[in-house]
Amino acid sequence: MAQAGKGRLNYRCPSCFLRDLDIDMFYDKDKQEYYCMRCQFVGSEEEVLRGNDIVRLRYKDMMKRFDRFDQFD
Secondary structure, X not given: OEOOOOOOOOEEOHXXXXXXXXXXXXXXXXXXXXXXXXOOOEEOHHHHHHHHHHHHHHHOOOOOOOOOOHHHO
């Protein structure tokens, strides 16, 4: 969930992204952790990546086409 562009990668806040808000996280060099200005989420890079992997479960079938819905009966 990193943003393309020059310089350091920007990660999305997993807590906000679960609520369909696209908020970039800020990095605190002293504490070596990422934090969100909109919500209370604070965590290491590993925690941010793990949280963003959970968000990806929502979109895993995004490119799959469902033609028949009678199979769910």
